[in-house]
Amino acid sequence: MRKRRAPWKTWLLFLLFAGPNVALLIIFTYKPLIQSLQYSLLQWNIGSATARFIGLENYVSWFTDPTTANVVRVTVVFTVATVGGGMALGLALALLLNRKLRGTGLARTVVVAPFVLSGVAVGLLWLFVFDPNFGVLGALLKAAGVSGPDWYNDPHWALPMIIIVYLWKNVGYVALIYLAALQAVPKDLLEAANLDGAGAFASFRNVVLPLLGPTTFFLSVTTLLSSLQSFDIIQAMTRGGPLEGTTTLMYQIYEEGFAVGRAGYSSAIATVLFIVLLAITAVQMLFVQKKVHY
Numbered sequence: 001m002r003k004r005r006a007p008w009k010t011w012l013l014f015l016l017f018a019g020p021n022v023a024l025l026i027i028f029t030y031k032p033l034i035q036s037l038q039y040s041l042l043q044w045n046i047g048s049a050t051a052r053f054i055g056l057e058n059y060v061s062w063f064t065d066p067t068t069a070n071v072v073r074v075t076v077v078f079t080v081a082t083v084g085g086g087m088a089l090g091l092a093l094a095l096l097l098n099r100k101l102r103g104t105g106l107a108r109t110v111v112v113a114p115f116v117l118s119g120v121a122v123g124l125l126w127l128f129v130f131d132p133n134f135g136v137l138g139a140l141l142k143a144a145g146v147s148g149p150d151w152y153n154d155p156h157w158a159l160p161m162i163i164i165v166y167l168w169k170n171v172g173y174v175a176l177i178y179l180a181a182l183q184a185v186p187k188d189l190l191e192a193a194n195l196d197g198a199g200a201f202a203s204f205r206n207v208v209l210p211l212l213g214p215t216t217f218f219l220s221v222t223t224l225l226s227s228l229q230s231f232d233i234i235q236a237m238t239r240g241g242p243l244e245g246t247t248t249l250m251y252q253i254y255e256e257g258f259a260v261g262r263a264g265y266s267s268a269i270a271t272v273l274f275i276v277l278l279a280i281t282a283v284q285m286l287f288v289q290k291k292v293h294y
Helices: 007-039 057-064 068-097 104-116 119-130 136-143 155-183 187-195 200-211 213-228 232-237 249-260 263-291
Strands: none
Touching: 007 263, 057 068, 057 263, 068 104, 068 155, 068 213, 068 249, 104 155, 119 136, 119 155, 119 232, 155 213, 155 232, 187 200, 200 213, 213 263, 232 249, 249 263
């Protein structure tokens, strides 16, 4: 008969393996989160030796600030465009890369490569592409007889420019995950659908797409969180401008905290963003997840 392990040995084994990870989470995740919440209740500037407790005044100031509506609008537009567009383009690329064609392996590498590059490097690279005077895009438009927009200085075009660059960098990640899911679809289900007279589109809509539900759910969570926390490309290309046309919540947190120096006010915005992320993730976990698993 197998000897039962003592409870204290089980707990010791658990602490041995999980303890370091839990300690790192507490030190680098939960402690800064709690400190940020504390700072949001203070009037404190970076570098100042004193701080004054002001309660919810930072939150009231942010919600009543005339620029807040524009920051929220930019954040929503950027997030919807990058998440929705990224998943649609990623799925289309995955379907294309899933075909048995010559050079598919090289194409997969090329598609995924931008994802591992630094966001700052990508932003600086695309600055030359969008340059209205010397950029590649401007030259192509001039060759076609079209006058290109002033991407840098026009607030109506700066945000689409950032969205395009973000999609170019991150769509490979979505395509890679979708490609793995497509290759895991059982072939017998597709053959059965073919025998029943279903065409390629009907098989994709009724067989493949439902089976991709868990993958779609996973990507919707990860890409949404990544998009709302995007900073590096905006900093490298526009620095939130022009006229705050590309200032998202994440960039406003940086700007208020490190450029202006209002650490308490910046912490309040960070807390708001955290609550939004937590609420969206909770809704996805509670309601969406139940509909994608079979």
